[in-house]
Amino acid sequence: MSDVDAQMEIIRRGVEQILPEEELIAKLERSIRTHTPLRIKEGFDPTAPDIHLGSAVTIRKLKQFQDLGHEVIFLIGDFTGMIGDPSGMMESRKRMSREEVLKNAETYKEQVFKILDTDKTRIEFNSRWCNPMSFTDVLELASKYTIARLLEREDFAERYKSNRPISVLEFLYPLVQGYDSVALRADVELGGSDQVFNLLVGREIQREYGQEPQVVITMPLLVGTDGVEKMSKSLGNYIGICEPPKEMFGKTMSIPDELIIPYFRLCTDVPEVELETMENQMRGTEVNPRDVKMRLAREIVTIYHDSKSAKAAEEEFKRMFQGRGLPDEIPLFQVAAEDLPIWIVKLLTTSGLASSHSEARRLIQQGGVRIDGERVTDENLELTVDREVAIKVGKLRHLRVVRKS
Secondary structure, X not given: OOOHHHHHHHHHOOOOXXXXXXXXXXXXXXXXXXXOOOEEEEXXXXXXXXXXXXXXXXXXXXXXXXXXXXXXXXXXXXXXHHOOOOOOOOOOOOOOOHHHHHHHHHHHHHHHHHOOOHHHEEEEEOHHHXXXXXXXXXXXXXXXOOHHHHOOOHHHHHHHHOOOOOOHXXXXXXXXXXXXXXXXXXXXXXXXXXXXXXXXXXXXXHHHOOOXXXXXXXXXXXXXXOOOOEOOOOOOOOOEOOOOHHHHHHHHHOOOHHHHHXXXXXXXXXXXXXXXXXXXHHHOOOOOHHHXXXXXXXXXXXXXXXXXXXXXXXXXXXXXXHHHOOOOOOOEEEEEHHHOOEEHHHHHHHOOOXXXXXXXXXXXXXXXXXXXXXXXXXXXXXXXXXOOEEEEEOOOEEEEEEEEO
């Protein structure tokens, strides 16, 4: 196992907060001295069926701990998933059925090993200790924390002030998440920056049950391909880790230039010194950000597929887009499978390429609409999006269209 300084250099990369850092250093020192790996935990409520690059940010940090010789616990919140994490929510979540949660959990189990080592990962389900709890056990847990402390959380406080309902069930969520750390005797818990409150509650709950409190490590939230909101399947601004190479490559190429370095830092293993060089070069005129983004896309596809697939995806992207003089950043529009085939006029209006059906028809009649470089002449065309297609309207409006998975 590496010495403490070497481990901390790896652990600090891309991290937003380590709370408290001195406790982590002390835990690492003890780990080395006693030859006992730390227990590193992260919980995932399977509320969506797929893992995307945003959720992979913390899983990649788990892998770093794993490579350093520590025990990684990938916790699937099949019990908490039925409550629903209220973090950042201004309304109560719709509760999921156990069947929905378990179906998504199976997908998580399959996908997580694209990142983690199968033989070194401990998979747990929090129903293992939550289901057997008696009502007396729940009352005991509820006595460990106060409503006043829960109302310190920003989203709860906001809802309380605006008289929006907060169920007792939602108040229980951070307590149950904290109890997960008790059940697993976690030394470290990882999470996104939106999870700080819940993770710190875990420290308090561990103290209440007589355990040494875990160290909390938070990672930044990855901004989605729209460059505005955090990556989310529901917002359609995500890159799934199981998506085909060409789609993964193309989506990466659609991110704004200002996200190139954050994506490199959070989604790849490219050394920090190289990232600093890239950043300086892009500030000047030494390199075109498009070329740096090409490398980013190659790196990401290689991680989740292989280098051969990355090269093929790059060649396809260049063939489809660069050869036609298209801009470096082309917006992405996703069409739901149930809406396919889609009427070309509807596609132009719903995507914002035309302001109305009449304008869309006029553009087609004037020869101003092209799909993959071919002029559209039939305003009744029904488009089946079975691969990524490029749409051009006039000289300046471009769009990449994909089927929403």
